[in-house]
Amino acid sequence: MTQQVSGQTFSERPRATVMEDVAARAGVSAMTVSRVLNTPEKVRPDTRARVLDAVRELGYRPNFAARSLVTGRSGALGVVSFDTTLYGPASTLHGIEQAARTHDYLVTIVNVTTLNRRSIAEAVNRLRFQSVDGVIIVAPHESAADGLHHLPPDLPAVVVGARESLPVPVAAVDQAAGAVRATRHLLSLGHDTVWHLSGPEDWIDASTRVEGWRSVLSAEGRQIPDPLRGDWSARSGFEAGRQLARDPEVTAIFAANDHMATGVLRALREAGRRVPQDVSVVGFDDVPEAPYLWPPLSTVRQNFTEVGRLAFRLLLERIDGRTATPHRMIEPELVVRESTGARQSG
Amino acid sequence: MTQQVSGQTFSERPRATVMEDVAARAGVSAMTVSRVLNTPEKVRPDTRARVLDAVRELGYRPNFAARSLVTGRSGALGVVSFDTTLYGPASTLHGIEQAARTHDYLVTIVNVTTLNRRSIAEAVNRLRFQSVDGVIIVAPHESAADGLHHLPPDLPAVVVGARESLPVPVAAVDQAAGAVRATRHLLSLGHDTVWHLSGPEDWIDASTRVEGWRSVLSAEGRQIPDPLRGDWSARSGFEAGRQLARDPEVTAIFAANDHMATGVLRALREAGRRVPQDVSVVGFDDVPEAPYLWPPLSTVRQNFTEVGRLAFRLLLERIDGRTATPHRMIEPELVVRESTGARQSG
DNA sequence: GATGCAAAAGGGAGCGCTCCCACGGAAAAC
DNA sequence: GTTTTCCGTGGGAGCGCTCCCTTTTGCATC
Numbered sequence: 229m230t231q232q233v234s235g236q237t238f239s240e241r242p243r244a245t246v247m248e249d250v251a252a253r254a255g256v257s258a259m260t261v262s263r264v265l266n267t268p269e270k271v272r273p274d275t276r277a278r279v280l281d282a283v284r285e286l287g288y289r290p291n292f293a294a295r296s297l298v299t300g301r302s303g304a305l306g307v308v309s310f311d312t313t314l315y316g317p318a319s320t321l322h323g324i325e326q327a328a329r330t331h332d333y334l335v336t337i338v339n340v341t342t343l344n345r346r347s348i349a350e351a352v353n354r355l356r357f358q359s360v361d362g363v364i365i366v367a368p369h370e371s372a373a374d375g376l377h378h379l380p381p382d383l384p385a386v387v388v389g390a391r392e393s394l395p396v397p398v399a400a401v402d403q404a405a406g407a408v409r410a411t412r413h414l415l416s417l418g419h420d421t422v423w424h425l426s427g428p429e430d431w432i433d434a435s436t437r438v439e440g441w442r443s444v445l446s447a448e449g450r451q452i453p454d455p456l457r458g459d460w461s462a463r464s465g466f467e468a469g470r471q472l473a474r475d476p477e478v479t480a481i482f483a484a485n486d487h488m489a490t491g492v493l494r495a496l497r498e499a500g501r502r503v504p505q506d507v508s509v510v511g512f513d514d515v516p517e518a519p520y521l522w523p524p525l526s527t528v529r530q531n532f533t534e535v536g537r538l539a540f541r542l543l544l545e546r547i548d549g550r551t552a553t554p555h556r557m558i559e560p561e562l563v564v565r566e567s568t569g570a571r572q573s574g
Numbered sequence: 575m576t577q578q579v580s581g582q583t584f585s586e587r588p589r590a591t592v593m594e595d596v597a598a599r600a601g602v603s604a605m606t607v608s609r610v611l612n613t614p615e616k617v618r619p620d621t622r623a624r625v626l627d628a629v630r631e632l633g634y635r636p637n638f639a640a641r642s643l644v645t646g647r648s649g650a651l652g653v654v655s656f657d658t659t660l661y662g663p664a665s666t667l668h669g670i671e672q673a674a675r676t677h678d679y680l681v682t683i684v685n686v687t688t689l690n691r692r693s694i695a696e697a698v699n700r701l702r703f704q705s706v707d708g709v710i711i712v713a714p715h716e717s718a719a720d721g722l723h724h725l726p727p728d729l730p731a732v733v734v735g736a737r738e739s740l741p742v743p744v745a746a747v748d749q750a751a752g753a754v755r756a757t758r759h760l761l762s763l764g765h766d767t768v769w770h771l772s773g774p775e776d777w778i779d780a781s782t783r784v785e786g787w788r789s790v791l792s793a794e795g796r797q798i799p800d801p802l803r804g805d806w807s808a809r810s811g812f813e814a815g816r817q818l819a820r821d822p823e824v825t826a827i828f829a830a831n832d833h834m835a836t837g838v839l840r841a842l843r844e845a846g847r848r849v850p851q852d853v854s855v856v857g858f859d860d861v862p863e864a865p866y867l868w869p870p871l872s873t874v875r876q877n878f879t880e881v882g883r884l885a886f887r888l889l890l891e892r893i894d895g896r897t898a899t900p901h902r903m904i905e906p907e908l909v910v911r912e913s914t915g916a917r918q919s920g
Numbered sequence: 921g922a923t924g925c926a927a928a929a930g931g932g933a934g935c936g937c938t939c940c941c942a943c944g945g946a947a948a949a950c
Numbered sequence: 951g952t953t954t955t956c957c958g959t960g961g962g963a964g965c966g967c968t969c970c971c972t973t974t975t976g977c978a979t980c
Contacts (some may be wrong), residue, residue, distance in 0.1 A: 246936060257960045262938060272958065292705045293643035294936035298965050304682065304704060311668075318664045327686050334704050336682045339671050358650060358680050359638045386915065419681065430755075462866030487863055494868035517833055522840035522868070552786030592966060603930045608968060618928065640966035644935050921980105928975070932978070935967085942961080 240572055245286045248292070265290060289419055296359065304334045305422055305543060306355030307364040310343055314460075315487075315515050316532055317366050323369045323536020325419045331544065336360060342429075343367055348375030356383060362422035364388060364461035369430045384546035388421050388539050391432045397546065398555045399539040403433050406528040407440025408562035410510045413526070417508060419480035420569035421445060424455040425492065427484040430455050431460075437484050437512065458488045466490025472507075473499035479507055479571055486511035486527055493521060504569030514563055534558055591632045600628035605671045611636060632634070642705065650680040651889060652701030655712040656689055656771035660806070662711050662834075662878050666734055669882020670710055677890065682706060684687040688774075689713055694721030702729060708889045715776045730883055730892035734885050743892065744901045745885040749779050752874040752906035753786025756828045756856045763854060764917035767791060770801040771814045771838065775804075783800060783830050783858065790891050804834045812835025818853075819845035825853055825917055832857035832864050832873055839867060839913070850915030860909055870911035880904055 242558035251258040256279060263271050264279040266339050267413060282288070296302045309317045335360065337340070340349040342545055349364065355363055358494065363385035379385050385396045407544045414422045424441045427434030438455055445452045456471065458464030465488030472478045473496050489511030493503060501507050503523055511518060514529035535558055597604040602625060609617050612627040617625070628634070643649045653670055655663045663892050671681045682704060684697040694711065701709055708730035713722060722740050731742045760768045770787045773780030784801055791798045802817065804810030811834030818824045819842050829835035835857030839849060847853050851871055857864060860875035881904055889900065 242730050248728070249937085258937080259939090261957085264851060265936080270958075275958080289699075290701060291638070291643070291936050292703055293639045294965090295938075296938080297637070297639040297967085298938045300965085302704075312670050313661075313664050314670075315659075318659050322685065325658075325683060327707045329684070334682050334700065336680050337667075338680070339668065348833075351634075354680065357635060357638055360649075395676040440959055449865055455961085462863040463905070466866045467691075487866075490863050494866055497868050505576075517808040517836050517863075520812045520833075520837040522843050524840075584964050593967085605930055606928085609929085612968080616928075620929080640935090641968075642969045643937085643966080646935085730962090899963080921969080923978105923980075924959095924974095925978090928973105929959085930972090930973070933968105935969105935971090937965085938963105940961105942959105944959085945956105947956085948956105 229401070233315075235449055238530060241244040241510050244291075245288045247288070250279065250282045250286055250288045252377065252521070253286060254279045269409070278461065281485030288355040290457075300359075301361055302359045303332065304336050304358070304362040305540075305547075306333055306352070306363040307337045307366065308351040308355070308363060309337065310340055310368060312337065315513060316368070316530075320366055320536040320539070323533035324540050325536075326533070326552060327537040327540035331540075333361070333540075343369040343372040343375070345375040348372060352379065352383070352385075353554045356380070359442045362386070362547045364539045364543055368432050369433055370435070372428050382541060386537060386539050386543040386546065389432060391436070397533050397542040399542055400555075400557055400562050401530040401532075401535055403436035403530075403559040403560070404440035404442055404443070405557075406512060406530065406562075407437040407482070408444050409562040410512065410528050411441045411444040414452070414480040414482060414508055414510060414563065414568065415448060417489060417568060419508065420571075421450040421453065422482050423453050423472055423478050424496065425458050425465065425472075425481060425483040425488055427488075428459045433468070441482055445512045458484070458491075460485050460487055462494075464466045464488060464489045469495025470573065472496075473501050480568075481507060481509045483509065483511050483566065486513045486515045486525060489525055489567075490517075490521060491529070493523075493525070502569050505572055507572075508568040510568055518563075519565060521567075526565045527563050528560045530560040531558060532574050583917060590637075592636070593636065595852070596625065596634045599632060600625045613881075626764045630676055643645055646705075646864040647707055648705045649678065649705045649819040650682050650704070651893075652706040652709040653681055653683045653695065653710060653712065654697040655683065656686055656714060658685055659822065660681065661859060662714075662876075663747045665878030666712055666882040666885070669879035670886050670904060672879070673881075673883040673886035677709075677886075679886075680689060684776050689715040689718040689721070691721040694718060695724070698725065698729070700725075700732075702726070703794045708883045708893045710889055714778050714895070716778055716781070717776050723878070726746045730889060732885050732889040732892065734881060737782070739798055739901060743888040745888055745910055746879075746901075746903055747879050747881055747906050749876075749906070750786035750789070751781035751903075751906075752858060752876065753783040753828070755908040756874050757787045757790040759910065760826040760828060760914065761790070761796070762795060763826070763914060765854065767796040767799065767918075768826045768828050769799050769818055770800045771804050771811065771818075771827060771829040771834055772873070773834075774802075774805045775803065776845065787887045789827055793912070804830070804837075806831050807835055808833045808837040810834060810841075811899050812841045814838065816843025816845065819847050820841075826914075827853060827855045829857050832859045832871060834915075835873070836863075836867060839869075839871070842843060849913050849917055854914040856914055863911075865911060867913075872914040874913045875909050875910050876906045877904060 247258045251261045311520045340347045366388045368389045387398045389400045392399050456468040469492035511527035518525040593604045597607045686693045710732045712734045731792045733744045735746045736744045802814040814839035857873035860873045866873040
C-alpha cells in the first residue's frame with residue numbers, strides 16, 4: 229500500500245546537491261568530501277582532485293546550517309551600531325566588513341536608534357539568535373556604558389569607541405589627543421585662547437574632546453570660554469557660528485566635527501568675518517569634503533576604517549580564545565589646511 | 575576500561591539548554607515546545623503558559639542552525655553594495671535594515687570594490703553560502719548589468735538603482751526626472767543654458783542624469799555644452815569648477831551630486847565669481863550638509879531610505895512567492911535654496 | 921455509561937554535516 | 951618474511967530542530 233513510489237510528489241523542488249552526491253560522483257565517502265573541504269592536507273592529492281572536480285561539476289555548495297549545527301560556529305559576526313548613515317559609524321563598519329571579508333567572516337548589522345541597556349541587549353539578542361560568533365558594538369554614547377557592562381559573558385564581544393575600561397576589549401581613536409593637537413595648533417598660531425563647539429552631551433567623543441581642549445587651555449593658563457554645544461549637524465554649527473561671530477574676541481574656533489565646522493564657516497562668512505584672517509577654524513574627522521570647503525578645512529583626521537579593522541582583530545582574538553588586548557587606541561592626526569592662520573594683530 | 579565516567583572531560587563547556595530541557599521542565603514533549611514557539615495557537619493556553627515559563631526560567635534560545643537546517647530558511651537577507659561609505663549606498667542600506675528589522679529579518683552585508691559579473695557572483699555566493707533567504711544588490715554601475723543578468727535563478731533577488739529591465743525587480747529613484755527638474759529650474763531663472771558636471775562614466779545615475787539634462791536643453795532648443803566629468807568627489811568638483819569659472823558664459827551649473835557641487839562652489843568663489851549673482855549652482859542628493867554650505871545649496875533630494883524600504887518590500891514579495899512588481903521608481907524632489915538665482919543681465 | 925470526534929500532545933524520522941573511532945593497506949622497522 | 955606504525959579512508963552516531971503521522975485526551979452526544 230505504499231504510495232511514495234508516485235515519483236511526482238515534490239517534483240517541484242529540485243533538491244540541492246548534498247555532500248553524499250559529491251561523494252558518490254567522486255567514488256569516495258561523504259567523510260572524505262568533508263575532509264577535502266575542511267582539512268585538505270589530510271587527503272591524498274589525487275583523491276582531493278577527484279573530489280574537487282565532483283564539487284565543481286555538481287556545483288556543490290555545503291549547507292551552512294548543517295555545518296554550523298554541528299560545529300557551533302556560524303562564520304558570521306554581528307555589528308551593533310548607532311546610525312550607520314553618519315560618516316564615522318559608516319566608515320567603521322566599512323573597516324570591519326573589509327577585515328572580516330579577508331578572514332571569511334560575514335557581517336550582520338543591526339542599527340539602534342537609542343543606546344541604553346535595553347536597546348543594546350535587544351540588538352545583541354537578535355544577533356545571538358542568529359548565532360553569530362561574536363559582536364562588535366559601536367557605542368559612542370555615555371548611556372551605552374550600562375548596557376556594555378551587562379553583555380552576555382559567553383559571547384565574544386568588542387566595543388568601539390567606549391570610554392572607560394570595560395569587561396570587553398575596546399578599540400578607539402584617542403579623541404583627547406586629537407583635541408589637544410587641534411587646540412595646541414591654534415594656540416601656536418598666536419591666538420589668546422580657543423573657543424570650542426562641542427558635540428551633543430551624551431556622546432563620549434564629544435566630552436573627551438572637550439576634556440582635551442580644556443586641558444591644554446588650562447595647562448597654558450589661558451582663559452577657558454564656556455563651550456557651545458551642537459548636535460554634529462552643519463545646522464547646529466551654523467547657529468553656534470552666528471553666536472561666535474558676534475563676539476570680536478573670538479579668533480580661534482575648534483569645532484568638534486567637520487560638519488559643524490562647515491556651518492561655522494558659513495556663519496562667519498555671512499557675518500563678514502574672514503577665515504582665516506579674522507577667525508581660524510579647526511574641525512574634527514577629516515571627512516572627504518573637508519579639503520574642498522572654502523577655505524579648505526584644517527581638521528583632525530581619525531582613521532575610522534583602521535578602527536574597524538582593529539576591532540575585528542580584537543574580536544577574532546576573543547573568538548579564537550586568545551588573550552585579548554584590553555584597550556587599544558589609534559592616534560588621530562592633525563591636518564593643517566587653510567582655515568587656520570596666524571592671528572592678525574588688532 | 576571506560577574512561578568517560580570521569581565527569582571532568584568537557585566540563586568546560588556548560589552545554590546550552592535545548593528544547594528537550596525546556597520540555598522536561600514543562601512536563602511536555604519537545605514537539606509541544608516547538609509548537610509553542612511556532613504555532614502557539616495550536617497549544618492549549620495553560621500548556622503554553624507552562625512552556626513559556628520554562629523557556630524563561632531556563633533562558634532558552636532556540637538553536638538557529640538547527641531550525642534553519644530543517645526549514646531551509648535563515649531569516650537573514652544579504653545586501654551586496656558598492657562602498658557603503660558613500661552617502662547614497664549608506665542611506666539605502668539604512669533603509670533596508672530598518673525595514674528588515676520590523677519584519678524580523680537580519681541584514682548581512684558584503685561590500686564590493688568593483689562591479690562586474692565576477693565580483694557580483696562572488697559576493698552573492700558568499701551570501702548564499704550563509705543561506706540568506708534573498709539578496710538585494712545595490713549596483714549603480716553600468717558594468718554590473720552583466721552580473722545582474724546572470725543571478726542564480728533560485729535565489730530571490732532585488733536590484734537597487736539599475737537601469738534596464740532585468741529578470742529581477744528593480745527599485746530606483748527616477749534620476750532622469752530629477753535632472754530634468756534641476757535643469758528646468760535653472761532655465762526658468764533666465765539662464766540661456768545649463769552646464770553640467772556629471773558623475774563618473776560607469777555610473778548609471780551619472781549617465782541618466784546627463785540624459786535628463788540633455789533632453790531638457792534639447793527640447794528647449796538651447797545650446798548643449800559638453801558635460802564635464804567628475805568622480806563624485808568634492809575634489810573633482812573643485813577642478814571642474816575652476817575650469818567653468820574661467821568661462822564668463824557660464825551662469826548656471828548643474829552638478830551631478832552635492833559633493834561635487836561643494837567643490838564647484840569653492841572654485842567659483844576663489845575665482846571671484848559670486849553665487850548666485852554671477853553663477854547659479856544646483857547639486858543632487860540633498861546631503862545633510864547641503865543647507866549649510868555657503869550659500870545653501872539648491873539640490874535634488876533623493877530619498878535613499880525610501881528606496882531601501884521599497885527594495886526590501888519587493889524582496890519580501892519575492893521570498894514569499896508573491897508576484898513581484900518588476901520595476902518601481904521613486905520621485906526625487908527639487909529643493910530650492912540660495913545657490914540659485916535669477917540671471918543678472920550681464 | 922458508552923460512543924464519537926475534534927483538539928491536543930507525542931514518537932520518531934530525518935535535515936546535511938562533522939567528528940570519533942575503527943579499519944585496511946602500504947611503508948618502515950624488526 | 952613478519953610485525954609495527956601510520957596515513958588515508960569509511961561507518962555511524964548525533965548536533966537541535968521541525969514535521970508527518972499516530973496516539974491520547976477532553977468533552978459533547980446519544
